[in-house]
Amino acid sequence: MxxxxxxxxxxxxxxxxxxxxxxxxxxxxxxxxxxxxxxxxxxxxxxxxxxxxxxxxxxxxxxxVTGELAEENWDGIGEYKNELPPxxxxxxxxxxxxxxxxxxxxxxxxxYSQIGEYNKEVKAYNAKFEQIHKNASPEVLKEMGESIFLVQCAPCHGETGDGLSGKAQDFTKRFSKEQVLAVIKNGQHQLMYPMGPMPAGMAQGKDAEAVAEWIANGMQGKAPAAWGTCAGCHGQDGKGNGGTAPDLAGYDLTLVQHVLKHGKTGIIGHMPAFPGRFTPVQEKALAAYIATLKQ
Incomplete structure (x- = not known):
C-alpha cells in the first residue's frame, strides 16, 4: 500500500x-x-x-494517461474514452x-422519529385534557369553544360567525331559504347520518317554498302541511330524532361532529373535512359556542 x-x-x-x-x-x-x-x-x-x-x-x-481520445474537444482539450473506474x-x-x-x-x-414522538406526546396530552375537562361546566365549554372558533373557524366564518357576507355559513341566522330549497331539490347524504340519505325532490313547487321559508324563519308559528313529510326523519320539532338525522332547529353537537368529520358542500361552497382535528371535549365546546351565536 x-x-x-x-x-x-x-x-x-x-x-x-x-x-x-x-x-x-x-x-x-x-x-x-x-x-x-x-x-x-x-x-x-x-x-x-x-x-x-x-x-x-x-x-x-x-x-x-492512456486510451483512445473522443472525437469531440473543447478549445483543444480532449476527453479519453475510459471506462468508469470500478x-x-x-x-x-x-x-x-x-x-x-x-x-x-x-x-x-x-x-426513533421526531414526528412519532410528537404524535405520542399530543395523544398523551389530549387524553389528559379529556380527563380534566370531561365534566366541564357550560361556562367553561363556551369559553373554550370561543377560543377554538376564533383560531380554527373565524378565518372563513368571521369572528362573529356571520359568514363574511355569504362566503361561508352564517351561524347567526341558521339556514337561508335558498339553502333549504337546494337541499330539498338535490337531496343530501354528505354528513352520513344513521337515517340515511335524504332523497331529492321530497317537496315540490309551493310546498317546497313553504317548508324552506318556515325553516329559514326559525321554525316559528304553525308548520306548513308539507312539513309532515320532513318530520318523518327530522322529527316534529325538527331536532333530528335524537341524532339520527340533521337538526334543523339549531347547531347541535351531532351536526357539528358530522360536518367536522365529513365536510360539506352547499350552494355557497365547500368546507373540507377535519377528522381527528379536535378531541371530543373540544367538539362539544365548539358546538356549545356556535349555539350561542344564533342567539
Whole structure:
C-alpha cells in the first residue's frame, strides 16, 4: 500500500478516535440506534474521504494517461474514452444498497422519529385534557369553544360567525331559504347520518317554498302541511330524532361532529373535512359556542 494512503488512513483513525472520546465525554448513549448509526456514518465518511483522496492524489503523481481520445474537444482539450473506474461503480452500488436498508430497517421505519414522538406526546396530552375537562361546566365549554372558533373557524366564518357576507355559513341566522330549497331539490347524504340519505325532490313547487321559508324563519308559528313529510326523519320539532338525522332547529353537537368529520358542500361552497382535528371535549365546546351565536 502506498505511503500516502497509509498516512490518510492513520489520519482518519485519529479523527475517529477523537470523535469517540468526545462522544464519551458528552455521555452520548451509543446503544441508541440513532446515535450508533450517526457514529458509524461518521466513521465511514472519514475513512472514505481520506482513503479515496489519498489514493487519487497518489495516482495523479504516478499514473500516465492512456486510451483512445473522443472525437469531440473543447478549445483543444480532449476527453479519453475510459471506462468508469470500478471503485466509483461499486461505491454507487453500495450507496444504493445502504439507502434501501436505511429506509426500510435502519431509521425511518424502524427507529426513533421526531414526528412519532410528537404524535405520542399530543395523544398523551389530549387524553389528559379529556380527563380534566370531561365534566366541564357550560361556562367553561363556551369559553373554550370561543377560543377554538376564533383560531380554527373565524378565518372563513368571521369572528362573529356571520359568514363574511355569504362566503361561508352564517351561524347567526341558521339556514337561508335558498339553502333549504337546494337541499330539498338535490337531496343530501354528505354528513352520513344513521337515517340515511335524504332523497331529492321530497317537496315540490309551493310546498317546497313553504317548508324552506318556515325553516329559514326559525321554525316559528304553525308548520306548513308539507312539513309532515320532513318530520318523518327530522322529527316534529325538527331536532333530528335524537341524532339520527340533521337538526334543523339549531347547531347541535351531532351536526357539528358530522360536518367536522365529513365536510360539506352547499350552494355557497365547500368546507373540507377535519377528522381527528379536535378531541371530543373540544367538539362539544365548539358546538356549545356556535349555539350561542344564533342567539
Amino acid at each position: 502506498k505511503s500516502m494512503v497509509v498516512k490518510a488512513l492513520v489520519l482518519a483513525g485519529v479523527l475517529i478516535v477523537g470523535t469517540f472520546v468526545v462522544i464519551k465525554q458528552m455521555h452520548i448513549d451509543l446503544s441508541d440506534p440513532v446515535n450508533m448509526i450517526t457514529f458509524l456514518g461518521a466513521v465511514a465518511i472519514a475513512v472514505l474521504t481520506f482513503g479515496v483522496a489519498a489514493k487519487y492524489m497518489q495516482q495523479m503523481k504516478t499514473d500516465t 471503485g466509483w461503480a461499486y461505491s454507487f452500488l453500495g450507496v444504493m444498497v445502504w439507502a434501501v436498508w436505511y429506509f426500510l430497517w435502519g431509521y425511518p421505519l424502524n427507529a
